[in-house]
Amino acid sequence: MSAPHDHVSVAASSVLSLEALTQLLETIFLRHGTSVEVARVLAANCAGAERDGAHSHGVFRIPGYVSTLKSGWVNGHAVPQVEDVASGFVRVDAGNGFAQPALAAARSLLVEKARDAGIAVLAIRNSHHFAALWPDVEPFADEGLVALSVVNSMTCVVPHGADRPLFGTNPIAFAAPRAGAAPIVFDLATSAIAHGDVQIAARKGERLAAGMGVDSLGQPTQDPQAILEGGALLPFGGHKGSALSMMVELLAAALTGGNFSFEFDWSNHPGAKTPWTGQLLIVIDPSKAAGQSFAERSGELVRQMHGVGLKRLPGDRRHWQRSKSLAEGIVLDAQTLAQLRELAGEIERPSP
Numbered sequence: 001m002s003a004p005h006d007h008v009s010v011a012a013s014s015v016l017s018l019e020a021l022t023q024l025l026e027t028i029f030l031r032h033g034t035s036v037e038v039a040r041v042l043a044a045n046c047a048g049a050e051r052d053g054a055h056s057h058g059v060f061r062i063p064g065y066v067s068t069l070k071s072g073w074v075n076g077h078a079v080p081q082v083e084d085v086a087s088g089f090v091r092v093d094a095g096n097g098f099a100q101p102a103l104a105a106a107r108s109l110l111v112e113k114a115r116d117a118g119i120a121v122l123a124i125r126n127s128h129h130f131a132a133l134w135p136d137v138e139p140f141a142d143e144g145l146v147a148l149s150v151v152n153s154m155t156c157v158v159p160h161g162a163d164r165p166l167f168g169t170n171p172i173a174f175a176a177p178r179a180g181a182a183p184i185v186f187d188l189a190t191s192a193i194a195h196g197d198v199q200i201a202a203r204k205g206e207r208l209a210a211g212m213g214v215d216s217l218g219q220p221t222q223d224p225q226a227i228l229e230g231g232a233l234l235p236f237g238g239h240k241g242s243a244l245s246m247m248v249e250l251l252a253a254a255l256t257g258g259n260f261s262f263e264f265d266w267s268n269h270p271g272a273k274t275p276w277t278g279q280l281l282i283v284i285d286p287s288k289a290a291g292q293s294f295a296e297r298s299g300e301l302v303r304q305m306h307g308v309g310l311k312r313l314p315g316d317r318r319h320w321q322r323s324k325s326l327a328e329g330i331v332l333d334a335q336t337l338a339q340l341r342e343l344a345g346e347i348e349r350p351s352p
Protein backbone atom coordinates (compact mmCIF):
# COMPACT_ATOMS: atom_id res chain seq x y z
CA MET A 1 0.00 0.00 0.00
CA SER A 2 1.48 3.35 -1.01
CA ALA A 3 0.81 6.66 0.82
CA PRO A 4 -2.47 8.48 0.05
CA HIS A 5 -2.33 11.69 -1.99
CA ASP A 6 -4.57 14.68 -1.57
CA HIS A 7 -6.15 14.07 -4.96
CA VAL A 8 -4.57 12.05 -7.77
CA SER A 9 -6.38 11.15 -11.00
CA VAL A 10 -5.82 7.58 -12.18
CA ALA A 11 -7.43 6.94 -15.57
CA ALA A 12 -11.22 6.74 -14.95
CA SER A 13 -10.92 6.98 -11.19
CA SER A 14 -9.44 9.36 -8.63
CA VAL A 15 -7.80 8.78 -5.28
CA LEU A 16 -8.48 11.16 -2.39
CA SER A 17 -7.19 11.28 1.16
CA LEU A 18 -9.82 11.08 3.90
CA GLU A 19 -9.09 14.71 4.75
CA ALA A 20 -9.55 15.88 1.15
CA LEU A 21 -12.83 13.98 0.78
CA THR A 22 -14.13 15.28 4.12
CA GLN A 23 -13.25 18.85 3.11
CA LEU A 24 -15.00 18.47 -0.24
CA LEU A 25 -18.16 17.12 1.42
CA GLU A 26 -18.10 19.87 4.06
CA THR A 27 -18.02 22.46 1.27
CA ILE A 28 -21.04 20.79 -0.36
CA PHE A 29 -23.08 20.76 2.85
CA LEU A 30 -22.22 24.40 3.61
CA ARG A 31 -23.03 25.49 0.08
CA HIS A 32 -26.41 23.76 0.16
CA GLY A 33 -27.76 25.13 3.40
CA THR A 34 -26.25 23.73 6.60
CA SER A 35 -24.51 25.35 9.53
CA VAL A 36 -20.76 24.89 9.96
CA GLU A 37 -21.33 22.34 12.76
CA VAL A 38 -23.87 20.28 10.76
CA ALA A 39 -21.56 20.31 7.71
CA ARG A 40 -18.64 19.15 9.86
CA VAL A 41 -20.57 16.26 11.44
CA LEU A 42 -22.27 15.02 8.25
CA ALA A 43 -19.12 15.32 6.11
CA ALA A 44 -17.09 13.27 8.62
CA ASN A 45 -19.86 10.67 8.80
CA CYS A 46 -20.24 10.32 5.03
CA ALA A 47 -16.49 10.35 4.28
CA GLY A 48 -15.98 7.73 7.02
CA ALA A 49 -18.58 5.49 5.38
CA GLU A 50 -16.86 5.85 2.00
CA ARG A 51 -13.46 5.13 3.63
CA ASP A 52 -14.86 1.91 5.11
CA GLY A 53 -16.43 0.78 1.83
CA ALA A 54 -19.96 1.27 3.20
CA HIS A 55 -20.98 2.43 -0.26
CA SER A 56 -24.77 2.49 0.19
CA HIS A 57 -24.27 5.28 2.76
CA GLY A 58 -21.13 7.01 1.52
CA VAL A 59 -20.91 9.67 -1.21
CA PHE A 60 -23.76 7.91 -3.02
CA ARG A 61 -26.03 9.74 -0.54
CA ILE A 62 -24.76 13.26 -1.27
CA PRO A 63 -27.23 14.12 -4.08
CA GLY A 64 -30.05 12.97 -1.75
CA TYR A 65 -28.80 15.21 1.06
CA VAL A 66 -28.58 18.13 -1.37
CA SER A 67 -32.03 17.65 -2.91
CA THR A 68 -33.51 17.27 0.58
CA LEU A 69 -31.89 20.49 1.81
CA LYS A 70 -33.11 22.26 -1.35
CA SER A 71 -36.66 21.02 -0.81
CA GLY A 72 -36.93 22.67 2.61
CA TRP A 73 -37.84 19.31 4.20
CA VAL A 74 -35.00 19.40 6.72
CA ASN A 75 -33.47 22.25 8.73
CA GLY A 76 -29.74 22.27 8.02
CA HIS A 77 -29.24 24.97 10.66
CA ALA A 78 -31.19 23.27 13.45
CA VAL A 79 -29.66 23.56 16.92
CA PRO A 80 -30.46 20.40 18.93
CA GLN A 81 -32.12 20.93 22.33
CA VAL A 82 -30.66 18.53 24.90
CA GLU A 83 -32.78 17.70 27.97
CA ASP A 84 -31.40 15.95 31.05
CA VAL A 85 -34.60 14.17 32.14
CA ALA A 86 -33.49 11.43 34.57
CA SER A 87 -30.39 9.80 36.02
CA GLY A 88 -30.16 7.46 33.04
CA PHE A 89 -32.19 9.26 30.38
CA VAL A 90 -31.30 12.07 27.97
CA ARG A 91 -33.73 13.43 25.40
CA VAL A 92 -32.92 15.54 22.36
CA ASP A 93 -35.27 17.46 20.12
CA ALA A 94 -33.29 17.65 16.89
CA GLY A 95 -35.48 20.53 15.66
CA ASN A 96 -36.24 18.87 12.32
CA GLY A 97 -32.49 18.64 11.73
CA PHE A 98 -30.15 15.71 11.28
CA ALA A 99 -29.74 13.02 13.94
CA GLN A 100 -25.93 12.96 14.03
CA PRO A 101 -25.48 16.57 15.24
CA ALA A 102 -28.15 15.79 17.88
CA LEU A 103 -26.09 12.80 19.05
CA ALA A 104 -22.93 14.94 19.04
CA ALA A 105 -24.65 17.58 21.19
CA ALA A 106 -25.82 15.03 23.79
CA ARG A 107 -22.85 12.68 23.72
CA SER A 108 -20.82 13.90 26.68
CA LEU A 109 -23.87 13.96 28.98
CA LEU A 110 -24.86 10.47 27.81
CA VAL A 111 -21.39 9.05 28.53
CA GLU A 112 -21.26 10.76 31.92
CA LYS A 113 -24.63 9.21 32.87
CA ALA A 114 -23.67 5.76 31.55
CA ARG A 115 -20.48 5.81 33.61
CA ASP A 116 -22.36 7.03 36.73
CA ALA A 117 -25.40 4.77 36.58
CA GLY A 118 -23.98 1.88 34.55
CA ILE A 119 -26.50 2.49 31.77
CA ALA A 120 -28.04 5.47 29.99
CA VAL A 121 -30.54 6.03 27.20
CA LEU A 122 -30.48 8.74 24.55
CA ALA A 123 -33.82 9.39 22.85
CA ILE A 124 -33.58 11.60 19.75
CA ARG A 125 -36.78 12.82 18.07
CA ASN A 126 -37.78 15.22 15.31
CA SER A 127 -34.65 14.02 13.47
CA HIS A 128 -33.50 12.84 10.05
CA HIS A 129 -31.10 9.88 9.70
CA PHE A 130 -29.83 9.19 6.19
CA ALA A 131 -26.60 7.40 7.04
CA ALA A 132 -25.07 4.13 8.21
CA LEU A 133 -25.67 3.43 11.91
CA TRP A 134 -22.31 1.93 12.90
CA PRO A 135 -20.59 5.38 13.10
CA ASP A 136 -23.05 6.22 15.90
CA VAL A 137 -22.08 3.22 18.08
CA GLU A 138 -18.47 2.28 17.27
CA PRO A 139 -16.87 5.29 19.05
CA PHE A 140 -18.53 4.26 22.35
CA ALA A 141 -16.86 0.84 22.16
CA ASP A 142 -13.54 2.57 21.41
CA GLU A 143 -14.00 4.17 24.87
CA GLY A 144 -14.75 0.84 26.57
CA LEU A 145 -18.57 1.14 26.51
CA VAL A 146 -21.21 -1.15 25.01
CA ALA A 147 -23.68 0.63 22.70
CA LEU A 148 -26.86 -0.33 20.89
CA SER A 149 -28.77 1.93 18.52
CA VAL A 150 -31.90 1.70 16.42
CA VAL A 151 -33.38 4.16 13.91
CA ASN A 152 -36.54 3.89 11.85
CA SER A 153 -36.78 5.15 8.28
CA MET A 154 -39.60 5.36 5.70
CA THR A 155 -42.43 2.99 4.83
CA CYS A 156 -41.13 0.49 2.29
CA VAL A 157 -41.15 -2.88 4.09
CA VAL A 158 -44.13 -5.26 4.25
CA PRO A 159 -44.51 -6.72 7.77
CA HIS A 160 -44.38 -10.54 7.67
CA GLY A 161 -47.89 -11.84 7.03
CA ALA A 162 -49.20 -8.46 5.79
CA ASP A 163 -50.16 -7.30 2.30
CA ARG A 164 -48.75 -3.79 2.09
CA PRO A 165 -45.65 -1.90 3.30
CA LEU A 166 -45.65 -0.17 6.69
CA PHE A 167 -42.23 -0.52 8.37
CA GLY A 168 -39.01 1.23 7.43
CA THR A 169 -35.75 -0.55 6.66
CA ASN A 170 -35.03 0.05 10.38
CA PRO A 171 -31.39 -0.85 11.13
CA ILE A 172 -29.94 -2.09 14.42
CA ALA A 173 -26.29 -1.42 15.29
CA PHE A 174 -24.31 -2.83 18.20
CA ALA A 175 -20.76 -2.21 19.39
CA ALA A 176 -18.78 -3.85 22.19
CA PRO A 177 -15.15 -3.41 23.26
CA ARG A 178 -12.74 -6.31 22.73
CA ALA A 179 -9.39 -6.62 24.47
CA GLY A 180 -6.41 -6.11 22.17
CA ALA A 181 -8.44 -5.71 18.98
CA ALA A 182 -10.99 -3.54 17.20
CA PRO A 183 -14.41 -3.52 18.88
CA ILE A 184 -17.04 -6.02 17.78
CA VAL A 185 -19.56 -4.08 15.69
CA PHE A 186 -22.51 -5.08 13.58
CA ASP A 187 -24.95 -2.86 11.75
CA LEU A 188 -27.82 -4.36 9.80
CA ALA A 189 -31.06 -3.28 8.20
CA THR A 190 -34.03 -5.37 9.36
CA SER A 191 -35.19 -5.47 5.73
CA ALA A 192 -33.75 -8.24 3.54
CA ILE A 193 -31.69 -5.54 1.81
CA ALA A 194 -31.12 -1.84 2.52
CA HIS A 195 -33.08 0.54 0.29
CA GLY A 196 -29.76 2.12 -0.74
CA ASP A 197 -28.51 -1.21 -2.08
CA VAL A 198 -31.71 -1.62 -4.12
CA GLN A 199 -31.04 1.79 -5.70
CA ILE A 200 -27.44 0.84 -6.43
CA ALA A 201 -28.51 -2.47 -8.01
CA ALA A 202 -31.10 -0.64 -10.14
CA ARG A 203 -28.47 1.86 -11.28
CA LYS A 204 -26.09 -0.96 -12.27
CA GLY A 205 -28.87 -2.95 -13.97
CA GLU A 206 -28.31 -5.92 -11.64
CA ARG A 207 -30.94 -8.37 -10.42
CA LEU A 208 -31.42 -9.03 -6.71
CA ALA A 209 -31.35 -12.38 -4.95
CA ALA A 210 -34.74 -14.03 -4.46
CA GLY A 211 -36.82 -13.16 -1.38
CA MET A 212 -35.92 -9.49 -1.03
CA GLY A 213 -38.93 -7.70 -2.42
CA VAL A 214 -42.26 -7.59 -4.18
CA ASP A 215 -43.59 -5.60 -7.14
CA SER A 216 -46.53 -3.18 -7.15
CA LEU A 217 -48.93 -6.14 -7.31
CA GLY A 218 -47.34 -7.77 -4.25
CA GLN A 219 -45.73 -10.50 -6.36
CA PRO A 220 -42.14 -11.64 -5.60
CA THR A 221 -39.61 -9.91 -7.82
CA GLN A 222 -35.84 -9.80 -8.27
CA ASP A 223 -36.04 -6.60 -10.33
CA PRO A 224 -34.83 -3.64 -8.20
CA GLN A 225 -36.66 -1.18 -10.46
CA ALA A 226 -39.96 -2.96 -9.80
CA ILE A 227 -39.33 -2.63 -6.05
CA LEU A 228 -38.54 1.07 -6.36
CA GLU A 229 -41.51 1.80 -8.66
CA GLY A 230 -44.47 0.92 -6.46
CA GLY A 231 -43.12 -2.32 -5.02
CA ALA A 232 -41.73 -2.93 -1.53
CA LEU A 233 -39.10 -4.79 0.46
CA LEU A 234 -39.52 -7.78 2.76
CA PRO A 235 -38.07 -8.12 6.26
CA PHE A 236 -35.00 -10.37 6.59
CA GLY A 237 -35.72 -13.79 8.14
CA GLY A 238 -39.52 -13.73 7.77
CA HIS A 239 -41.40 -13.29 11.06
CA LYS A 240 -38.15 -12.89 13.04
CA GLY A 241 -36.81 -9.87 11.15
CA SER A 242 -40.35 -8.49 11.07
CA ALA A 243 -40.54 -8.63 14.89
CA LEU A 244 -37.19 -6.83 15.13
CA SER A 245 -38.39 -4.17 12.70
CA MET A 246 -41.51 -3.69 14.85
CA MET A 247 -39.24 -3.32 17.89
CA VAL A 248 -37.25 -0.63 16.08
CA GLU A 249 -40.45 1.31 15.32
CA LEU A 250 -41.36 1.12 19.02
CA LEU A 251 -37.95 2.13 20.38
CA ALA A 252 -36.93 4.69 17.76
CA ALA A 253 -40.34 6.35 17.36
CA ALA A 254 -42.83 5.53 20.14
CA LEU A 255 -40.23 5.80 22.91
CA THR A 256 -38.51 8.91 21.60
CA GLY A 257 -41.57 10.90 20.48
CA GLY A 258 -40.40 10.71 16.85
CA ASN A 259 -42.52 9.73 13.85
CA PHE A 260 -43.22 6.12 12.94
CA SER A 261 -41.94 5.34 9.45
CA PHE A 262 -45.51 5.71 8.12
CA GLU A 263 -46.33 8.96 9.91
CA PHE A 264 -44.60 11.62 7.85
CA ASP A 265 -45.68 12.93 4.48
CA TRP A 266 -42.97 14.38 2.26
CA SER A 267 -45.11 14.60 -0.85
CA ASN A 268 -45.16 18.42 -0.70
CA HIS A 269 -41.36 18.50 -0.72
CA PRO A 270 -40.21 17.10 -4.08
CA GLY A 271 -36.59 15.97 -3.73
CA ALA A 272 -36.96 15.12 -0.02
CA LYS A 273 -35.19 11.82 0.74
CA THR A 274 -34.36 11.86 4.44
CA PRO A 275 -36.77 10.02 6.78
CA TRP A 276 -38.16 12.31 9.53
CA THR A 277 -38.28 9.92 12.46
CA GLY A 278 -36.37 9.21 15.69
CA GLN A 279 -33.38 7.30 17.05
CA LEU A 280 -32.62 5.53 20.31
CA LEU A 281 -29.21 4.73 21.80
CA ILE A 282 -28.53 2.61 24.87
CA VAL A 283 -25.05 2.88 26.36
CA ILE A 284 -23.79 0.47 29.06
CA ASP A 285 -20.64 0.73 31.15
CA PRO A 286 -19.45 -2.90 31.33
CA SER A 287 -16.98 -2.10 34.13
CA LYS A 288 -20.01 -2.36 36.46
CA ALA A 289 -20.51 -6.02 35.52
CA ALA A 290 -19.39 -8.94 37.69
CA GLY A 291 -16.40 -11.17 36.96
CA GLN A 292 -13.58 -10.88 34.45
CA SER A 293 -13.32 -7.75 32.32
CA PHE A 294 -15.99 -7.59 29.61
CA ALA A 295 -13.41 -6.82 26.92
CA GLU A 296 -11.44 -9.96 27.88
CA ARG A 297 -14.65 -11.99 27.72
CA SER A 298 -15.58 -10.63 24.29
CA GLY A 299 -12.04 -11.42 23.11
CA GLU A 300 -12.53 -14.99 24.37
CA LEU A 301 -15.85 -15.30 22.55
CA VAL A 302 -14.22 -14.26 19.28
CA ARG A 303 -11.30 -16.68 19.85
CA GLN A 304 -13.80 -19.50 20.30
CA MET A 305 -15.70 -18.44 17.17
CA HIS A 306 -12.47 -18.49 15.17
CA GLY A 307 -11.70 -21.85 16.78
CA VAL A 308 -14.82 -23.38 15.22
CA GLY A 309 -13.85 -22.15 11.78
CA LEU A 310 -15.25 -18.60 11.55
CA LYS A 311 -13.27 -16.53 9.05
CA ARG A 312 -15.14 -13.22 9.06
CA LEU A 313 -16.66 -11.26 11.91
CA PRO A 314 -19.11 -8.43 11.24
CA GLY A 315 -16.97 -5.31 10.93
CA ASP A 316 -13.89 -7.17 9.61
CA ARG A 317 -14.54 -6.16 5.99
CA ARG A 318 -15.02 -2.52 6.98
CA HIS A 319 -11.86 -2.44 9.05
CA TRP A 320 -9.90 -4.10 6.28
CA GLN A 321 -11.18 -1.51 3.80
CA ARG A 322 -10.49 1.28 6.32
CA SER A 323 -6.82 0.27 6.61
CA LYS A 324 -6.52 0.07 2.84
CA SER A 325 -8.19 3.47 2.31
CA LEU A 326 -6.02 5.13 4.95
CA ALA A 327 -2.88 3.70 3.37
CA GLU A 328 -3.74 4.08 -0.31
CA GLY A 329 -6.47 6.72 -0.36
CA ILE A 330 -10.17 6.55 -1.17
CA VAL A 331 -10.97 5.64 -4.76
CA LEU A 332 -13.85 7.44 -6.47
CA ASP A 333 -14.82 7.01 -10.10
CA ALA A 334 -14.23 10.12 -12.21
CA GLN A 335 -17.93 10.77 -12.79
CA THR A 336 -18.73 10.67 -9.07
CA LEU A 337 -15.86 13.01 -8.24
CA ALA A 338 -16.92 15.42 -10.99
CA GLN A 339 -20.46 15.41 -9.61
CA LEU A 340 -19.17 16.14 -6.08
CA ARG A 341 -16.91 18.92 -7.31
CA GLU A 342 -19.80 20.47 -9.21
CA LEU A 343 -21.98 20.34 -6.09
CA ALA A 344 -19.12 21.99 -4.20
CA GLY A 345 -19.05 24.78 -6.81
CA GLU A 346 -15.49 23.91 -7.84
CA ILE A 347 -16.33 23.16 -11.48
CA GLU A 348 -19.12 23.79 -13.98
CA ARG A 349 -21.69 21.03 -14.55
CA PRO A 350 -19.74 18.20 -16.25
CA SER A 351 -20.86 17.44 -19.80
CA PRO A 352 -22.87 14.19 -20.00
Ligand code: NDP
Nearest residue numbers: 131132133153169171186187188189194314315316317318
Ligand atom coordinates in the same frame (compact mmCIF):
# COMPACT_ATOMS: atom_id res chain seq x y z
P1 NDP B 1 -25.11 -5.83 5.34
O1 NDP B 1 -26.11 -6.91 5.14
O2 NDP B 1 -24.17 -5.54 4.24
O3 NDP B 1 -24.23 -6.12 6.63
C1 NDP B 1 -24.83 -6.29 7.87
C2 NDP B 1 -23.80 -6.64 8.93
O4 NDP B 1 -23.34 -7.97 8.71
C3 NDP B 1 -22.56 -5.75 8.88
O5 NDP B 1 -22.12 -5.54 10.19
C4 NDP B 1 -21.56 -6.59 8.08
O6 NDP B 1 -20.20 -6.34 8.42
C5 NDP B 1 -21.94 -7.99 8.47
N1 NDP B 1 -21.70 -8.98 7.44
C6 NDP B 1 -22.07 -8.92 6.15
N2 NDP B 1 -21.71 -10.05 5.52
C7 NDP B 1 -21.09 -10.84 6.43
C8 NDP B 1 -20.48 -12.13 6.39
N3 NDP B 1 -20.45 -12.85 5.28
N4 NDP B 1 -19.93 -12.60 7.53
C9 NDP B 1 -19.95 -11.89 8.67
N5 NDP B 1 -20.51 -10.66 8.77
C10 NDP B 1 -21.08 -10.14 7.66
O7 NDP B 1 -25.84 -4.46 5.78
P2 NDP B 1 -27.30 -3.97 5.42
O8 NDP B 1 -27.44 -4.07 3.96
O9 NDP B 1 -28.28 -4.64 6.29
O10 NDP B 1 -27.20 -2.43 5.85
C11 NDP B 1 -26.32 -1.57 5.15
C12 NDP B 1 -26.27 -0.23 5.80
O11 NDP B 1 -27.48 0.48 5.59
C13 NDP B 1 -26.06 -0.23 7.32
O12 NDP B 1 -24.93 0.58 7.62
C14 NDP B 1 -27.33 0.41 7.87
O13 NDP B 1 -27.14 1.18 9.04
C15 NDP B 1 -27.75 1.29 6.71
N6 NDP B 1 -29.15 1.63 6.79
C16 NDP B 1 -29.49 2.87 7.26
C17 NDP B 1 -30.81 3.20 7.39
C18 NDP B 1 -31.22 4.50 7.96
O14 NDP B 1 -32.41 4.72 8.14
N7 NDP B 1 -30.32 5.41 8.25
C19 NDP B 1 -31.88 2.27 7.01
C20 NDP B 1 -31.40 0.99 6.58
C21 NDP B 1 -30.08 0.69 6.45
P3 NDP B 1 -19.25 -5.46 7.42
O15 NDP B 1 -19.79 -4.07 7.51
O16 NDP B 1 -17.87 -5.62 7.94
O17 NDP B 1 -19.44 -6.04 6.04
Ligand code: PYC
Nearest residue numbers: 130153169194195196
Ligand atom coordinates in the same frame (compact mmCIF):
# COMPACT_ATOMS: atom_id res chain seq x y z
O1 PYC C 1 -30.74 2.23 2.87
O2 PYC C 1 -32.70 1.67 3.67
C1 PYC C 1 -31.78 2.49 3.52
C2 PYC C 1 -31.92 3.83 4.12
C3 PYC C 1 -33.05 4.44 4.53
C4 PYC C 1 -32.68 5.68 5.02
C5 PYC C 1 -31.34 5.79 4.89
N1 PYC C 1 -30.88 4.64 4.34
